[in-house]
Amino acid sequence: MAIVGTLKTFKGGRYFPRLEGLPRGPIVEAPLPARVRIPLRQGFGEEPDLQVRVGQRVRTGEVIARSDEKISTPVLSPLTGTVVSIEEGVHPLDGEPTTIVLVEAETSPSGAYEDDWAPLEVPQGNFERWGPEELGRILYEAGVTALGKWGFPTVYRTAPTEPSAIKALLINAVEAEPYLRGDRALLYEEFEKFVTGIKILKSALGNVEVHVGIGYDRPHILAELEARMEYHDWLYLHPLLPKYPQGEDEVLIKTILNREVPAGRPAGELGVVVCDVQQVIAAYEAVVEARPLVDRVISLGGSAMARPANARVRLGTPVGDLLEAFGHRGPSRVVLGGPLRGNSVTDVETPVTREVRALVALEEPRSPSAALRWGFLPRTDAHVRLLPPLGRTKRATTALVGGTKPCIRCGDCVDVCPQNLFPFELAEASKQGDLDRAERMAIFACIECGLCSYVCPSKIDLLEDIRRGKRWIREERLEA
Ligand code: SF4
Ligand code: SF4
Structure with missing residues (x-):
């Protein structure tokens, strides 16, 4: 194992102060929801084929949709219950059409929700002897391959790249977006799973180098990793400055490997796959505990969240359930994802998906004069205003007034x-609508970090305009 460089970073980006409503403390279990909405399309790839019908009983972890021949990962039921509807809807993150399966939880005679798990088939013995094909199968069946921007390549078509093309695995352990603390909490609470999970992913890919990018502000984790992985010469540790958006695939690859991902293309084309802490731990849980991926840790925070926490949440849980459980107070803007790149949500039935890392509720300033009050940092942001420090924390509200x-x-x-x-x-x-110009100016190199919208003193939502431009170009290409 080698520690490479110190405090590497990249041009641009931004550091954020400690904000009021930051999730802290041990990871808690969010209450089981009464129903879940499951969009069949993953963040990448195609929509797998439906395997259930209305009225069918499903167990927790049972397959709802799968297509082994398409670039996809099986979609699993996060609850034990009954499929009550299958309808066309839109994906909560990108607004594109997808099939939505609604499952209602089954209750026991005592009134509690049933949670009857469908077992994952895993061989006995040491995973190091199973080989990439078997490990890839387990990760695929468990739904772990669907995490990450472009998925995790296996012998199934789970990513745009073949596993044999991968030469380096990058683990992203730098969480720098405001309010996102889930990976940090997992690193402290599930460290043993993280260490074994790295070995599992390395074994699943075969002969690859593994690079772990980790914030230098976590010295205990760095020291512990160094001690535990001392004799693994395939592992490189990179202490990084925790500047946002260091954890984005493109930025991480540039910082660690000094290579540029071609605009809008998967990192796999460079022979690189990027995973985050949650995916590493999910790999451990699938392979060692035979546990399918039906939940994830989400940071619930913001100035309008009374009980901020990192919570383990079943996928498909409606946003409204989480707001109620963690003490949301209005008026506020609720953002699914981090405050810089997440989507504002108004429908409390919007479900949490595998890609969602946070649910943030930000207070709305109550009157237009609030935007002029002394103490607001001028030229700071369009959507989040930082009030001057009261002690060490700052309060962030939206800045929609004005x-x-x-x-x-x-x-x-x-x-x-x-x-x-x-x-x-x-x-x-x-x-x-000058899409040729936008393309010439490398619009697809935009990684949608949202920082430009955040800093704009004129409150122009640049990210929204850029996203729209990308969407139009893709539509034009499809029509051509
Ligand atoms: S959203 Fe795109 S254009 Fe804006 S700062 Fe991030 S990468 Fe640059
Ligand atoms: S969009 Fe214009 S006003 Fe806003 S940050 Fe960029 S240059 Fe400044």
């Missing part, structure tokens, strides 16, 4: 962009 103003060409968005783009020009080209 409305959007014209671009003043201050260049702040350019300074923070980790991809060296000109966000104001990309947004303008998208808004004007």
Whole structure:
């Protein structure tokens, strides 16, 4: 094992202060929901074929949809209950059409929800003897391959890249977006699983180098990893500055391997696969505990969350259940995902999916004059205002009062962009429908970190304009 460099970082980005409503303390279990909504399409790849019908009873972890021939991962039931509807809807994160399966929980005679798990088939003995094919099968059946931006490659078509093309596995253990604390909590509470999980993923990929990028502000974890992995010469530890968005695939690869991911292309084309802490631990749970992936740890926080926490939440749980359980108070804006790149949600039935790392509720300033009050940091952000410190923490509210103003060409968005783009020009080209210009300016190199929108003093939602431009270009390509 080698420790490589110290405090590496990248151009642009931003550090965030400690904010009020930060999730802390041990990971808690969120209450089991009465019903779950399960979108069949994963964050990448195609929608797998439905395997259930309305009225059918399903156990926790039972397959709801799968297609071994398509780039996909089986979709599993997060609850024991009955399929009550199958309908066309939209994915909560990208708004694109997908099939949604609604499962209602089954109750026992005592009134508690049943939780009858369908077992995952796992051989006996030491996983190190099973080989990449068997490990890949287990990760696929458990739903673990669906995590990450482009999935985890196995002999099944679970990612756009073949496993044999992968030469390096990067583990992202830097969580730098405000309010996101789930990986940090998992590292402390599930360290043994994390260490074994790294070995499992390495064995599943065969002969690869493994690089762990970890915030230097976690010295205990770094020291512990160093001690535990001392004799593994395939492992490289990289202490990194915890600057947002260090954990994004493209930024992590550039910082650790000094290689550029081609705009809009999967990292697998460079022979690299990126996993996060949660995926490493899920790999352990699948292979060692035969536990399918039906839940994940989510950070619930923000200035409008009374009991911020890192909670283990069943996938498909409605946002409204979590807001109620963790003491949401209004008026506020609720964001599914981190506050920089997440989506505002107004429908309390919106489900949590595998990609969701946080649910953040931010107070709305109560009157337009609030935006002018002394103490707001000027030129700080469009959507989140930071109030001056009271002790060591700051309060973040939304900054929706005041409305959007014209671009003043201050260049702040350019300074923070980790991809060296000109966000104001990309947004303008998208808004004007000049898609050729947007493409020439590398719109697909945008990793949608949301920092440009965050810093814009004119409150222009540049990320939204850029996302729209990308969507239009994709639609044009499909029609051509
Ligand atoms: S243009 Fe894209 S990558 Fe650059 S700051 Fe904006 S959202 Fe982030
Ligand atoms: S930060 Fe906002 S105002 Fe400044 S150049 Fe970018 S878009 Fe224009």
